[in-house]
Amino acid sequence: MDYLKELNPPQLQAVEHTDGPVMIIAGAGSGKTRVLTYRIAHLIYSKGIDPFNILSLTFTNKAAAEMKHRIETLVGLEARNTWMGTFHSIFAKILRVESDKIGYPSNFTIYDTDDSKSLIRTLVKEMRLDDKVYKPSVVLSRISGAKNRLISWQAYQDDPYVKADDEAAMRPRMGEIYQRYQERLFKAGAMDFDDLLFNTNVLFRDHLDVLNKYQQRFKYVMVDEFQDTNISQYLITKKLASMHQNICVVGDDAQSIYAFRGADIQNILNFEKDYPDLFVVKLEQNYRSTKTIVEAANSIIDKNKAQLKKLVWTSNPDGDLIELIKATSDNEEGRIVATTIFEEKNNKKLNNSDFAILYRTNSQSRAMEEALRKMNLTYKIVGGLSFYQRKEIKDLMAYLRFTVNPMDEEAFKRIINYPKRGIGDTSVEKILVSAYEHDIPLWDVVQNAHSFLGGKAGSSVDDFSTMIKSFQIEVERKDAFEAASTVAKQSGLLRELYEDKTIEGLNRYENVQELLNAIKEYVDNPENEDKSLGAFLQEIALLTDNDQDKDKTDAITLMTIHASKGLEFKQVFVVGMEEDLFPSQMMMQSREDLEEERRLFYVATTRAMDKLYLTYALTRYRFGRLLNCEPSRFLEEVDPNTIKVNKRMASKEMPGAFRKEGLPGTQGFIGIKKQAESRQPIQLKIHTPSPDFKPSNTNNLQPEQLVEHPKFGFGKVQKIETEGLNKKATIQFEHFGEKTLLLSFAKLRIID
Ligand SMILES: Nc1ncnc2c1ncn2[C@@H]1O[C@H](COP(=O)(O)OP(=O)(O)OP(=O)(O)O)[C@@H](O)[C@H]1O
């Protein structure tokens, strides 16, 4: 076959070894995803396997769509019939068919994070607990963590260690909330994201006939990004493949970046134990990036202790050195990135889509966006506050959800009095409480609410339920688009938005129209067999933030590093390379955390094909304050032979104010500049803190005291000044000269 020529010998081996368990653990850009794609094509084309018998699990829906598309070009339209998608979307599809086995309606709702938090907030209130202690996000992450480890609420409550943990955290009633949360979800005919995995496990555990059906169906199982599967995902996959044992997993332990969500590197190690006759393939040649980038990435990941050693090399050209760019502020960082893209585009005749800007946290996009807009560069943000998280969209979606599943409590809360129909919070609470306490389905209570509400509120609720019933008839008779259009109009939602003539109001109106467009597109797409509203809603609930690049115009991609996994771009900017931002301050509790941050840095650098830029700012607005920043320790870990300081920017004069201030972090990198220009290996004079380094309380710091700074080393305090709310210390450092540091940010150890 011709397409097999597009593979190197080990890749070919992996593609042709179709039967029995196969594992490929290999570095970034070595063609793991390509192997999976070609393997599926090969199964269909050469082995005559029915695409319906092939299951492949990808990390994002976007990755699945891309793979499908590629397979289609290799073997034709038949490829559409393979089962391909994220764990969540595939399992939701199965659960929809089998829901009755676990007591759920087939049109169950999928709660997103906001719905889950809102439910938790309600529960905490009902239980009269302090919502500062039982913060919805904290409670949810605790529940989510338990579910990802397949700990049911019963097991949770019975486990003395878990209990002790919660008691230590002053949350003794956590187990009870978990229980109530599950009960309420069940009553609402709803599952949260974690339930999609948890309940699939339950389904397969308790219904062997169902398991057997899917085991027979999935003769071939494949998993991409295997390093980021959690135990719950792994168990389901293993069960599904256990009949035919034709399972192929590919991944890279160096790119495992979801430990905080329960992903477990242990899965890779267990895989060898679970399948003793495992066929292991090594891929070592990187096809994606230049030599410089591959060497830099290798030098970064080398610093991690916990990793499976592997070789990554490339026969690609050396390419340009990595450019290190220093900016005085986050806004200047944005401007430099935008200007550089503008110039590179013109010089090298590149498209916008050849560029990506990657950051550690979503909020960093703002400065980038402003700068790109000023230069008229088209961009798209992947993730962040996405279309489907906007209020007006959630409102209409809630109407649609409630019509399809009138037990959906969170949808109910959103729409019962929106647009306003004179039903106050007390009435709503009464409805919810009677449903909950008397264990009557919410919809039944709503339909009979006039009996206990009376007055205006009672008749309003009556009108509401009559309206919903008329929507339900629409949904039964019509396709998703027609039904949704009726709902948008007759609920009063469109009118409400239409009457708001402010720019924001107009935008919201257009957004709702845009949602209707999307539903139309869904209905018109021949690939979607089920054109019902229920089917559309399920598809939307499973769209992860990472998938929403609907518009296909040529745009620069802005995204978090987490979302960039598996992707590649000609030129990549990793911005905000600063201590406390990347590595993230939030995530730095232990050595393992630092290693996970480093793997994230490895993922970021390995997205680049031709050119990589690392940028940092000396000041940045965070948490509503202007902070001084230090360059990230990761910058020192990159092989100095692969990096240079961007000369144009380095020679640019910094504004006077910054020069005088003598901001921390500048000195070491001026060192870099000189040496990089003469192409010598870079030696940074950054101080290594004493092993017992612990920042002291500097409230009473006095002149003449001796201090240690983690980067600048030892120094003597010259003077202390107060400016507004900020206290500054001028310190004479042994090797770094005099520096003025803001005491609220500088980490100093007082030496007594
Ligand atoms: N044998 C090959 N010949 C030519 N190009 C190849 C070959 N193998 C892989 N590539 C190309 O190299 C790039 C990286 O491949 P791929 O995305 O499959 O790598 P990966 O190992 O999945 O990377 P990641 O770890 O980042 O997910 C792609 O553009 C792919 O088309």
Ligand SMILES: [Mg+2]
């Ligand atoms: Mg890949």
